[in-house]
Amino acid sequence: MSHPLLSVRDLTITFPDGDGGRRAVVNGIGFDLEAGRSLAIVGESGSGKTMIGKALLGLLPDAAAIGAGSLRFDGRELTANREADWRALRGCEIGMVFQEPMVSLNPAFRIGDQLTEALVARRGAGRAQARELAVAMLERVLVRNPRDCMRRYPHEFSGGMRQRIMLAAVMLLKPRLLIADEPTTALDCVVQKEVLDLMRELTEQEGTALIFVSHNLPLVAAYTENVLVMCRGDAVETGPVRRVLARPAQLYTRRLLEALPRRDAGAAAPPPAAPILEVQDLSVDYTVREGWRGKRTVRALHPTSFTLAPRETVAIVGESGSGKTTLTKAILGLAQPSGGSIRLGGEELIGCSRSARRAAGRRIQMVFQDPYSSLDPRMQVGALVGEGLRLDPGLDPDERDARVASALEDVQLGGDFARRYIHELSGGQRQRVAIARALVTRPEIIIADEPVSALDVTVQKQVLDMLVALQDRYGFACLLISHDLGVVEQVSDRVIVLLRGHVVEQGTRDDVFDRPCHPYTRRLLQAVPELYGDSIQGFRIEQRRLPKSCPDLPYFEPERDGNGRCVVELSTDTPPHCVAVALGA
Known part of the structure; x- marks a missing residue:
């Protein structure tokens, strides 16, 4: 009988x-993986998922040790490898796509040099042959203008x-095993689907x-055949992904599925109120060399x-480069608008004095x-949260301390958390600190x-539930920027869809999610697998079902008037929440 490509026993x-x-951070894990097959390893942060991948590459931290067990790759025992054996294995036999490509790619070298280096050193290819192979692989992963890409640096993408590009670099060496560690965490849903489709192809x-190492269960269901569910280093459940996710046998797996964001059909919309923020015809231009x-x-x-009203949550969605961050920067005064109006509580912010902006x-x-990048690691949590109160003349030191303590209690970080530093907290706790820091000044709007x-999904659910509860308590409006449509569907009241700087669709959450009309909105919604069912009836994860009755508004070449401005005509059949846009404008 042929042996599996990878066999892990009691690791x-x-x-x-x-x-x-x-x-032990990984405790007695075992599984087999055949050539050409796929396995997902899922679980919360700290469950040991990444440690298994690093053990397979000999990249465990110096303090870590394999206490017991066996790792056999193509019949060879890996735990006995010397450093030279690991160097021969990495890349050529086992490749790894890491979570953050900006850290994995060297910012000082051009893309072409980084793609061809391993081909020349490990496969013995000539420079010219290596460049042609690299260009061909870039074409396969749908990188536009691959020859130009070879001359550019990572920060230009x-x-x-x-x-x-990272996927192309790994697959150029044609490894027999690919480990993908959260490869799409920071990507919007359309790009996420494209990258995963390419990886599977x-x-x-x-x-x-x-x-495939991930905490995203819908993606696991869509792109892998078998799944291993981990909790605090232990294997909780394993088997074919369809069976495990459809009828999970363990409570922990059901908890992961039930923590996935979904719409609360019974949630009431906030009562009508005068808007606190009014944005009218806002545009932003940049000058590039x-x-x-x-x-x-x-x-x-x-x-x-x-507009944005008190207690209302408006979500802005769109792919990377669509203008979401530019819009919020203009509202915050961090980008100079080229036109339009921004009114906060009826007061114009564009062109206002420095004191009014402050x-x-x-x-x-x-x-x-x-939050790890945006919070000063040298300051204690209490000082970080209270920083926004230092210039408030209406508070004395005792009142500031009381406000800080109250804000930390609001986000469930009471006790000695005020004396801790950021590196001593988990990812979810750090995000709670960031929310407390925003809340402490009692703002009218939180972006x-x-x-x-x-x-991960369970911590995500805790943070979202807490944010909604705090909004109900304090009545602030929320402008939410997200590429996770599940999160948007759970917490938003209205949705704005941006594409290449244009608003292509906007309206209530139910209108946009249930009756999308612009093809880009449909593409966004269908790029994300949807969870249906519950722990009693069973779960199923499939592509979102959209009504066939919605008319499509196709992309079109713009007509222009005598001044070169785009002319857009809407028919009387165009739904009120959908905006047609000429993408060439």
């Missing part, structure tokens, strides 16, 4: 526990393009086995209008995507930029 990985002993064409002296103007945000800044607070994209 245990330990770390020092601080008391002279060792504790979007996150989705960098992940495609390449592995199927080359007969490569795939280990061409060559040594040339310049040109690029319109990053075309005229955009919307006062507006206290009324609008921001929750950033990555949340991808607030839960890097969190």
